Amino acid sequence: ETIGVSIPAATHGWAGALNFHAEQTVERLEKQYENLDFVLTTTPDSGTQISDLEDMVATRNIDALVVLPFESEPLTGPIQRIAESGTWVTVVDRGLSQEGIENLYVAGDNESFGKTAGDYFVENLDEGSKVVVLRGIPTSIDNERVEAFQAALDGSGVEVLAMEHGNWNRDDAFTVMQDYLSRYPEIDAVWAADDDMAVGAIGAIEQAGREDEMWVVGGAGMKEMVRRVQEGDDMVPVDVTYPPAMIATAIELTALGVMSEGVPMSGEFILSSELITQENAEQYYYEDSPY
Amino acid sequence: MSTASTNGAAARGFKIDLTVLGPILALLALVLIGILLNPNFLSYANITNVLARSAFIGIIAVGMTFVITAGGLDLSVGSMAAFIAGLMILCMNLLIPGMGENLGVILIGVLVALAAGLVAGAINGLLVTRAGIEAFIVTLGTMGIYRSLVTWLADGGTLSLDYAMRELYRPVYYGGILGISWPIIVFAVVAILGEIVMRHTAFGRHCAAIGSNETVARYSTVAVLRVKTLTYVLLGLLVGVAVVMYVPRLGSASASTGLLWELEAIAAVIIGGTMLKGGFGRVWGTVVGVLILSLIGNILNLTDMVSPYLNGAIQGVIIILAVVLQRKGKASR
Amino acid sequence: MSTASTNGAAARGFKIDLTVLGPILALLALVLIGILLNPNFLSYANITNVLARSAFIGIIAVGMTFVITAGGLDLSVGSMAAFIAGLMILCMNLLIPGMGENLGVILIGVLVALAAGLVAGAINGLLVTRAGIEAFIVTLGTMGIYRSLVTWLADGGTLSLDYAMRELYRPVYYGGILGISWPIIVFAVVAILGEIVMRHTAFGRHCAAIGSNETVARYSTVAVLRVKTLTYVLLGLLVGVAVVMYVPRLGSASASTGLLWELEAIAAVIIGGTMLKGGFGRVWGTVVGVLILSLIGNILNLTDMVSPYLNGAIQGVIIILAVVLQRKGKASR
Amino acid sequence: MTAPALALHEVTKRFGPIEVLHGVDFDLRPGEVHALIGENGAGKSTMMKILGGYLSATEGEVRLDGKAVAFSESAEAEAAGVIMIHQEFNLAEHLSVEQNIFLGRELKRGPFLDHRSMQAKSRELMQALEANVAPTTRLSDISVPEKQMVEIAKALSRNVRVLIMDEPTAVLTGAEARVLFKQVRRLRDEGAAILFTSHKLDEVREIADRVTVLRDGAVVAHGPISDFTQDKMATAMVGREVSDLFPEKRPGGGETILEARDVDVPGHVTGASLALRKGEILGIGGLVGAGRTELMEGLVGLRPRTGEVKFKDTPLPDGDVAEARRRGFVYLTEDRKGAGLLLEKSLTENLTLSVLHRYAKPLIDRKAEARALEQAIKDFDIRVPSRDVQVGNLSGGNQQKLLLAKTMLADPEVVVIDEPTRGIDIGTKQQIYRLIHRLAEEGRSIIVISSEMPELIGLCDRVYVIHGGRISGELQGKEVTEDNVIRLATGLGGHREDAA
């Protein structure tokens, strides 16, 4: 049996971790099951991903597909056709724009990602506090997160000073944060929307010597960040999960479904975002993850 | 004189052969590797897939061949494609409430795409020729502009074609005649026309002359500015054509549409034997270059031999090797 | 004839002034806009930030000026930087268990970065000169290769420098003397040395001669291949220097490090007045070009006037305008 | 007399504030060959470009058939049948011979190019010029004289009423020039007006009907050719009498300094052996395309070669020009524009390019460079409008002088000069011959490759002649005569005793 796995390329930290978990799982399962084969492809854009899927079907005769769509809209049609041909389809993280195509859906929850962070801000900031936001790469994911965050802040009296794109990138976030710091004499908190960006933002804040003035909330549960939360770092009070390990779950469940016929594993697994605090940080810390 | 010159001619003939055979040999080598790696490589489905997906870059690269031959460069084609795709989808979606979901909407969409390509190409061309700015800078600038505009049109997300519309439009990518899908047919037609224009019309010859020596061309009464502008307009139009084939495939456009197409198109042109500094171009070479690039991706998907992290490295090595093959004759120079 | 000649110099002087003043005027215009938009623009902190963050691209762009002046091109610098940063971090982390966290490890790390830059540059240079492959293709290939290698080294994730080590190394980016931070100092030194080498040494002259007409240079007994190779080696070395300044900033490297630095560096070089076709280069222009590019980003971050989606568009427009300014004199051509 | 076809009325031309033509009156009539002569930098090319519509006059008018015209671009002049062949090649190197000939006015069948007709016509044109080049050959693959023939073919393929030729014979040998003149006479007899310029005054005598002499941008003499002897022309041009063009010959007697044995330059030369003595002026004769240039480029290391080359008794490595220069062996190219000078760079940058290391310690000493330039301008009588002019804007002859100065700056012991006086006026020619002589007297050795027979005979005591890539003979002393050289050059044998 062959399972195709198609995920975005490691162009930012979270995607990198995704790649890591996918590769680990594939390696482990290939050892575990003699007659199970995997085709793993990584893709820089939607067009390439469609090509990869075409290649899997045309040349590798896949029996099941685990796919994290680069974008929902363009991938919906091609995946639908694969599903219609009788191939098992597991969709990860980014839902398709038509319902009922996939057999299995394993995903994080972008809305809850934004809302969890937003709620924390509302609870821990006074009315009139000032917040800056670092957004990700312009995508619908980023839009969903930011909208949920803003919705959570609505009516709380917490003021969002500015939102610029840090592109889920440390260097870009560093630059944008530096400029925020020059621009605003008063900032009480930063929502970095991703731990890579949080690292960049913290670098800029430390440089400006304004550590005592504000704290930073990132997201996705990067090892270093979880460690800082665990150690009670004032700058990083909490983190919000969006586990890249979901791909491992998806692959495992799919393999199980393919190998043990008769036990259909269809359904939905939505991993809503949790708030990592000093108390629960330990359970989110994975020593050997590269992320 | 006679002995010396015949020797000279023979030596010259031999040299040309290498540069002609080079890209073809590289392509054949890749095909062979593909066959060895996977029996399905030569299957109808796979061949169709590879050819059809080459069509976008291919159509654009044919236009790029003219621009480069005339001594220009266009870095904006990728984002131009994204922008035009966005515009086209937006227009079609706006028309549906009034016109319903029918072929008329598609037709208008196609016209919008072609017109937008024409205008975008003309803007690049005029900035290069009339304002006298280096092509690299002009198109780097418009690259940023179009990429931004599509992000803005899509509000940071994805612009999607109405679902029913998409089903209607789908056959333009997935359909075909006699088992040959439309994108392949369009690509072939564009390539053949391109080859004819390059070799058998005054326009093609003037492009080469301008790329070789602009002053000479001007002194020989070639309308230098007009020809140069036209190369960009032609490229823009072909970007429009590529978009017309592309939208039915994805049904959407976003900030990541067409990313790095410019590099791929330019690479295909150069792998095909056209000189980056201008003066000499060949369209068939570009077609071979495009196929080489597509095949590399396809072959990497045929096997698990390398970690996907290293795909880029393999691609890089093969691109360099493909060109080494054809430049062998000149290496000693 | 003698009277006529002095007048001639004056006339030419005027023409040169426009292309000399162009980039500087563009820079001044940006500074003015910055001041008008935000009073903090001229603050010590902001100026330091902008200059320091320009340093990476700046140091690389100085090297790129030589490569382009000699008629070459290097697309690989961004991924080369990422790869070298990854390698450097990896080496340092490996050394810590044995050597402890001390300056020795940093020193070795620095040496590794510089050596890796040198070797990477030499590979590009030799492929271009000895194998005779078009620079665009060679460096497009190595660009893919280095980007892949760093992804592979980092296992798809991020390579982070050991925490204690980072604290030790930090001052190299954040520290300085007399209130001027190290990256600014290093950038200034590299730029000044670059300007001297370009204008006042045989090497700089030879670069311009080769870019202007390679045959003439060869007939004039210039060691064409060696000089061309050296430009790439120099660039590689400077990428190494840039990495040495970059790593202490955030202490990490990943597949997204140095993304698009190559385009930014090339754009800076051309905005500065160096010709893409080679034959004429000026290092101070490149420095101005780098500052222009940095300032655009900075100014956009200091105001909310435009939707962040449109940042790229504003950047594009300003890049084009900056060059229009300096090319005005030639526009009528 | 017929009415002028093309005329200048009080034309003044300024480049910026530099005035190079001062109120020139000139007329060119149908059915005549009119020679425009003058020193290097006198303004001949400038005047021709104004006539041809490539430059506009600052003041005064250009009259076509008596009516003032202002060609805004050369296309209009060409449409009126005014065709110009430029002094510098005006050909696209990447295109083929046929593509160049028809560039800008391709023959078509419907929308498509008519390859067959164009190739046939090109072949015809080239054959009429007795040039043996296939129409499909790329321009970068043919020799300098062949390029000139392509340029001429390109002009002839147009509809010519007025043909302006700027030094068309500078790169041609006598035989080829005669082929060109045959075509010129044909055109003249068909009623075309022909203006040409040349520094070879014997040619002017041979072909011209009328002569105009230009000096420092003004017409100083004009009249029918019968009024002018060669001496009179020279005097009018230079403003002084030019006698004893060649200094007295001096036999070279020193020890052998350069020796080549069985040298092959693949594709061009086979089994060449020669020896050069200290203080000698050695000539290399032969027809165009015989491989003279390639042999010398092979010896000096600019082309791959096999066989043994010894310089001062130590072998010279293959393919290392820099090493050859370090040892004192340099080559001055015949291809001024393509291989000799950086046209868009300044005089200084060109002058010191091959010996920059001498001025860079490690920073370039600009003052020393400036001094070198002053010296060169004086020694070689380079006429420049200003010190920082682009070399491409110098007159052709002055470019050649700069190239000579550049080569001599390397202070060579052995120098190969390929076509030393190409495009140089007679006054300066005399200076250059004296210079070569002086060099020999200083104990240096000179190899002169020349297509100008008088030059070979007047300068060299010993001459090797090359035919079809082989040294076909060696002539010495009294044997160096036009007859002997031509016989060897055309492969008619004769002396072959010690060549191989």
Ligand SMILES: Nc1ncnc2c1ncn2[C@@H]1O[C@H](COP(=O)(O)OP(=O)(O)OP(=O)(O)O)[C@@H](O)[C@H]1O
């Ligand atoms: N574009 C230009 N800018 C400045 N000066 C120029 C330009 N073109 C020509 N000149 C100057 O005009 C003068 C006349 O040049 P021209 O080429 O007409 O001389 P010529 O008589 O053809 O000489 P030659 O016999 O050497 O070809 C020279 O001093 C030259 O340097």
Ligand SMILES: Nc1ncnc2c1ncn2[C@@H]1O[C@H](COP(=O)(O)OP(=O)(O)OP(=O)(O)O)[C@@H](O)[C@H]1O
């Ligand atoms: N790059 C080249 N490739 C092939 N053949 C060439 C090339 N360059 C020149 N040739 C041929 O080599 C032959 C000799 O060249 P060339 O005319 O320079 O010789 P030459 O004896 O030095 O003549 P001259 O100096 O009188 O021009 C010619 O037939 C020419 O067509």
Ligand SMILES: [Mg+2]
């Ligand atoms: Mg002249």
Ligand SMILES: [Mg+2]
């Ligand atoms: Mg020759």
